[in-house]
Amino acid sequence: xxxxxxxxxxxxxxxxxxxxxxxxxxxxxxxxxxxxxxxxxxxxxxxxxxxxxxxxxxxxxxxxxxxxxxxxxxxxxxxxxxxxxxxxxxxxxxxxxxxxxxxxxxxxxxxxxxxxxxxxxxxxxxxxxxxxxxxxxxxxxxxxxxxxxxxxxxxxxxxxxxxxxxxxxxxxxxxxxxxxxxxxxxxxxxxxxxxxxxxxxxxxxxxxxxxxxxxxxxxxxxxxxxxxxxxxxxxxxxxxx
Amino acid sequence: xxxxxxxxxxxxxxxxxxxxxxxxxxxxxxxxxxxxxxxxxxxxxxxxxxxxxxxxxxxxxxxxxxxxxxxxxxxxxxxxxxxxxxxxxxxxxxxxxxxxxxxxxxxxxxx
Numbered sequence: 541x542x543x544x545x546x547x548x549x550x551x552x553x554x555x556x557x558x559x560x561x562x563x564x565x566x567x568x569x570x571x572x573x574x575x576x577x578x579x580x581x582x583x584x585x586x587x588x589x590x591x592x593x594x595x596x597x598x599x600x601x602x603x604x605x606x607x608x609x610x611x612x613x614x615x616x617x618x619x620x621x622x623x624x625x626x627x628x629x630x631x632x633x634x635x636x637x638x639x640x641x642x643x644x645x646x647x648x649x650x651x652x653x654x655x656x657x658x659x660x661x662x663x664x665x666x667x668x669x670x671x672x673x674x675x676x677x678x679x680x681x682x683x684x685x686x687x688x689x690x691x692x693x694x695x696x697x698x699x700x701x702x703x704x705x706x707x708x709x710x711x712x713x714x715x716x717x718x719x720x721x722x723x724x725x726x727x728x729x730x731x732x733x734x735x736x737x738x739x740x741x742x743x744x745x746x747x748x749x750x751x752x753x754x755x756x757x758x759x760x761x762x763x764x765x766x767x768x769x770x771x772x773x774x775x776x777x778x779x780x781x
Numbered sequence: 782x783x784x785x786x787x788x789x790x791x792x793x794x795x796x797x798x799x800x801x802x803x804x805x806x807x808x809x810x811x812x813x814x815x816x817x818x819x820x821x822x823x824x825x826x827x828x829x830x831x832x833x834x835x836x837x838x839x840x841x842x843x844x845x846x847x848x849x850x851x852x853x854x855x856x857x858x859x860x861x862x863x864x865x866x867x868x869x870x871x872x873x874x875x876x877x878x879x880x881x882x883x884x885x886x887x888x889x890x891x892x
Contacts, residue, residue, distance in 0.1 A: 562877040583790065590791075594798035604797050608790040616793045620800035626840070627804040633829035635813045635822050649805050654837055661830035706885035712841040712856075713863045713880040717873045719834035720864060731828045735835030748843045752836075759832050763825065770828060 546642065548673040555669045556677030563655045563682050566710040568689035570598060573704055575693020577605050585694030592687035596651055599623045601690075622749065629756045630657045637661070644676050651683045655711060658718045728773035734762055851892040859884035 557564075575588045583605075595601050600623050607616050631649055634657070638645050656679050665674035723732055742755040763770065812822050845853045863880035870876070 562874050566877075566881075587790070587794075591794050591798075594794050595801050597801050600797050600801050604793060607793050607797075609786070610789070611793055613792060613796055616796050617800050620797040621804070624801040624804040626836070627801065628808055629829065629836075630833065631805050631808040632812065632822065633826045633833070635809060636818055636826035638809075639813065639818055645809075646806075649809055650802060652805050657830075658834065658837065661833065703889060704885075706855075706888045707881060708841075709856075709859060709884040710877050710881040712838060712860070713877040713884075714873070715834050715837040715841065716860060716863045716880075717867050717876050719838060720867050721871075722831050722834060726831065731831035732835060735832030736839065737835075738832075739836045739839040743839055743843055751843070752840065755836060755839075759829075759836070760825070763828055763832065764821075767824060771824070774827075 545670060546644065546672060547670060548677065549670065552669050552673040552677060555666045556674050556681060559659050559665070559674075560678050560681040560685075562710065562714055563659070564685040566707065566714075567655075567682060567685040568692070569704055569707045571686045571689020571691075572693035572696075573689075573707075574598070574601055574605075575690035575695075576697055577602070577693075578690070579694050579697045581605055581608065583608060583694075585691040588690035588694045589687060592683070592690050596683055596686070597624055597627075597653060598686065622753075625753050626654075626756065627652065629760075630654075630661070633661060637664075638675075641672055641675070644672060648675055648679055651679045653682060653686075655714060656682045658715055662718055662722065726774070728770060730766060730770055730773070731763065734759060738762070855884055855887035855892055858887060 571588075571592075575585065578584070578588045578591070587608075591601050591604065595604065600620055603619055603623055604616070607619070630652055634649070634652065637660075638648055641648060659678055660675055664671045719732065719736075723729065726732075738758045739751065739755040742751040742758065745751070746754055812819065842853075842856055845856050847853045859880050862883045863876045866879050867873070867876040
């Protein structure tokens with residue numbers, strides 16, 4: 541396959557903005573929350589900026605705040621592995637899609653957060669856009685809005701008096717809409733049901749801190765064992781469409 | 782609380798950053814080097830996104846308790862709104878905004 545063109549057109553920017561809009565809004569608000577928290581712990585906007593570039597993972601960054609002052613380095617590494625392990629799962633599933641991306645590939649993987657993954661794993665973008673540029677821009681807009689929010693929070697601090705409690709539900713809602721659309725688009729629902737039930741079962745069995753890794757292992761194992769069935773049923777879907 | 786040791790804070794951010802980056806890059810470095818991506822990895826690429834949304838939804842709701850008040854009612858109600866509006870309009874932004882507003886109102890003012 542030929543390498544993708546890296547040209548960015550106005551159409552790509554518009555399409556990427558349209559896709560990213562719910563994420564941009566939520567990331568600015570959540571990022572502000574993170575920036576304020578950092579400020580309260582004595583770490584100003586420069587620190588939030590640094591963290592947004594060096595870590596760029598909402599969960600990992602929120603967890604890191606209390607460790608910055610006097611946390612042990614080993615605990616930081618272990619905690620980061622626990623909360624970030626899900627990225628292994630996401631990255632594996634993007635290898636096929638990103639294989640023809642040139643140098644942009646490294647940025648796409650580095651900044652592949654949950655929300656960007658949800659938007660970019662479902663399709664190649666709207667018809668007529670340059671897929672490579674579209675992916676790059678969605679990823680970039682998501683990261684920039686998070687960083688912008690956190691720097692804003694660091695600058696304004698507690699001057700902002702907006703009760704944003706519950707705003708993070710926007711992420712749950714976003715994943716729910718993608719889940720629904722995938723459900724509508726496919727006739728083989730084994731993967732969708734598997735993801736939901738295996739994770740739910742592991743959450744109940746292993747508790748809130750440990751469930752993600754066993755859930756991913758079970759999902760990969762079941763997908764591997766049931767590969768023939770899933771591929772046959774997906775094939776049937778293709779024929780009917 | 783005030784910052785006591787900037788070098789230490791920097792090291793913590795660096796370590797968390799390196800570990801997070803490793804989780805994002807390692808799979809590519811292991812499976813994505815050759816010209817041809819293994820068949821099995823391509824298969825996972827096709828099906829994992831369908832399992833991942835369920836995983837992410839549960840992950841987002843991991844701190845919600847069914848046993849303790851308010852018994853996950855705000856979450857379930859807001860999710861019902863998201864599902865209902867999405868089936869009606871098929872518009873992501875619309876459903877996300879309405880669902881989030883309903884959720885914020887429920888947890889801030891009702892429960």
